[in-house]
Amino acid sequence: MIKLAITTGEPAGIGPELSTQLPFDQLFQQYPDLHLTLVGDQSWLEAQTNEELSAFSDRLDFHHIALKESAHHGQLNTANAQYVLDTLTHAATGCMNDHYQGMVTAPVQKSVINDAGIPFSGHTEFLEELTGARKVVMMLATEGLKVALVTTHLPLRNVADAITPELLTEIIQVTHHDLQRYFGIDQPHIYVCGLNPHAGEGGHLGMEEITIIEPTLNALRETGIQLTGPLPADTLFTDKYLKHADTVLAMYHDQGLPVLKYKGFGNAANITLGLPIIRTSVDHGTALDLAGKGLADQGSLLTAIDYGYKMAKARATRRQSA
Ligand SMILES: NC(=O)c1ccc[n+]([C@@H]2O[C@H](COP(=O)([O-])OP(=O)(O)OC[C@H]3O[C@@H](n4cnc5c(N)ncnc54)[C@H](O)[C@@H]3O)[C@@H](O)[C@H]2O)c1
Numbered sequence: 001m002i003k004l005a006i007t008t009g010e011p012a013g014i015g016p017e018l019s020t021q022l023p024f025d026q027l028f029q030q031y032p033d034l035h036l037t038l039v040g041d042q043s044w045l046e047a048q049t050n051e052e053l054s055a056f057s058d059r060l061d062f063h064h065i066a067l068k069e070s071a072h073h074g075q076l077n078t079a080n081a082q083y084v085l086d087t088l089t090h091a092a093t094g095c096m097n098d099h100y101q102g103m104v105t106a107p108v109q110k111s112v113i114n115d116a117g118i119p120f121s122g123h124t125e126f127l128e129e130l131t132g133a134r135k136v137v138m139m140l141a142t143e144g145l146k147v148a149l150v151t152t153h154l155p156l157r158n159v160a161d162a163i164t165p166e167l168l169t170e171i172i173q174v175t176h177h178d179l180q181r182y183f184g185i186d187q188p189h190i191y192v193c194g195l196n197p198h199a200g201e202g203g204h205l206g207m208e209e210i211t212i213i214e215p216t217l218n219a220l221r222e223t224g225i226q227l228t229g230p231l232p233a234d235t236l237f238t239d240k241y242l243k244h245a246d247t248v249l250a251m252y253h254d255q256g257l258p259v260l261k262y263k264g265f266g267n268a269a270n271i272t273l274g275l276p277i278i279r280t281s282v283d284h285g286t287a288l289d290l291a292g293k294g295l296a297d298q299g300s301l302l303t304a305i306d307y308g309y310k311m312a313k314a315r316a317t318r319r320q321s322a
């Protein structure tokens with residue numbers, strides 16, 4: 001069995017309805033050895049669907065974690081911030097001790113967790129710390145394009161200072177390793193964006209390409225990693241380059257993700273590389289404007305389940321043949 005935990009996310013957002021209104025019949029036919037556990041407040045979750053979920057009890061169950069206060073669609077409540085984190089902790093520790101083979105996360109509202117007084121910048125960073133991973137990488141994937149990020153949830157003002165040879169080296173090594181490990185790409189070819197407009201215009205529009213990015217890529221090429229770049233980010237995202245790229249490495253969140261989401265929003269997944277566990281997620285946020293209205297699209301959650309399942313299968317196969 002491949003057991004995936006689905007953390008149902010911010011209770012006021014679209015996560016609970018997406019998780020409980022999945023086409024379970026179809027999913028369990030498509031993946032004959034898939035088992036799903038919905039992690040969250042069982043009463044609140046069951047209230048989001050008209051379907052009798054107990055009909056799938058051999059393949060679907062709940063791990064109940066009680067809300068601290070009643071949830072209401074579209075209304076954030078700091079009292080439930082710790083509940084959200086508890087769902088993540090349950091799923092991640094369950095993955096670490098092999099109770100689950102992976103976790104798929106519905107969206108959380110980062111602001112309400114911070115408003116509750118708990119510093120939180122995202123699942124990616126939270127899981128890096130919780131699992132003790134050395135370095136993780138945020139990568140979003142859709143059909144025909146994967147984009148990994150050097151920096152994640154960082155104010156733009158701080159991005160340039162954060163890009164060091166050490167960080168860039170670790171990010172590329174993790175990306176290279178996990179493209180091999182989970183995606184079966186023997187020699188991944190990574191295309192790297194510059195940081196500055198026109199990749200620095202020969203130093204006239206910024207020096208980071210010359211002082212940091214080029215020397216780091218050169219050193220990594222010596223170790224056998226296939227790298228092209230740094231290229232100007234505006235034209236890197238064209239077919240001429242993308243048809244050869246196994247992944248594009250963007251220097252910061254809004255350099256890479258708008259392109260990925262323009263291409264694949266609703267059919268993309270967010271995958272955390274470098275963790276000792278498998279974690280995939282949706283490509284969207286809590287969509288408080290849609291919560292409870294039955295308007296939220298399920299495509300990304302289905303894509304995240306698909307990636308999570310296939311990654312877990314790849315790992316199981318690897319372990320069997322080891
Ligand atoms: N995986 C995650 O946990 C995750 C991902 C992105 C954003 N967020 C968080 O979500 C919160 C809201 O972020 P935002 O407003 O930038 O992004 P958002 O994705 O919640 O909303 C952006 C737009 O996309 C629409 N949308 C989102 N999901 C949709 C779906 N499934 N079907 C149809 N339309 C959908 C929304 O209605 C809105 O118009 C923030 O706190 C952010 O940090 C969480």
Ligand SMILES: N[C@H](C(=O)O)[C@H](O)COP(=O)(O)O
Binds near residue numbers: 122125257281
């Ligand atoms: N950066 C992600 C996106 O824009 O889709 C999102 O904020 C989720 O990040 P985490 O998986 O770290 O929560």
